[in-house]
Amino acid sequence: MRDERLQKMVLISLVCLLLVALVAPYQLPLVGYKLGLVCLGACTFFWLDRIAFPYSRPGSYLLKPWQEVGDFIEGQADYKIAYGYEMVFALVCCRRAFMMSIGGSLGLALGL
Template sequence: MPESNAPSPENGQPIVTPAAPGKSDDVLARLDTLAGRFESFLKTVAPGTLKSTGTGADGADAASTSLASRLTPRMLACLFLAGVLVAGLAIVSPQQLPVAGYKLCLVVLAGLLGYWLDRWLFPYARPDGYLAREWRAHGRDYPDSEADYAVVPGYETVFAAALLRRALVVLGAMLGLGLGL
């Protein structure tokens, strides 16, 4: 016998029922639809940035790959783990979600600040200045025996030091902001 004060369509309140075990296909279909919409948005905003993998009438690639298929397994595992941790935080202590978001924003801003500090402090010793070729000027069509982005011969140690210097400046900014607040 149903209770008289239970939500029903007659009183205008929606009926909320827990998801059935077979509803995960619905969620996956929705996620795929959202990923497709995001891809089409990217195509309109920045055309030519997405690679095509389908075959067209002329035998060339015409359709684009899905966003999920381009994620590497390592990054997909990290994304899944982050989602599980956020869901766990939401279940255990939902009032901490804004605090976690605030801290995440601070860490990202500190990373950007550290990057720009390095660029401002060392304008003539940027790590990409030691590469043999401009890294944006070519694709990744190197043979297996050659590095993706070759360093000028004789500057390998200086290149490594510039990379470590930038990493330490960014780390210092992130630690300083994270420990200071």
């Protein structure tokens, strides 16, 4: 099921947070501060990406708007990419992921 895809990661994160709480509870505010900085950096760079490249969003290279795609079919792509734009779509997705990861890394580094 699609709703369960991140449950393992959430569970692992909660176990790690519980371990920090058991070993060093005085570090919990710092952990929250660092997570906040990473999220803020990633969100900021996501919006910078949207502002800097307004016509080069990943959704603009899909065959149909993603809102119009109905059912999920096992073993097939969720959204079909426009023919001939597969490489451009991959590069746009990589650019956005790179911008968000740089933002997250920068947010964490500024908090050190």
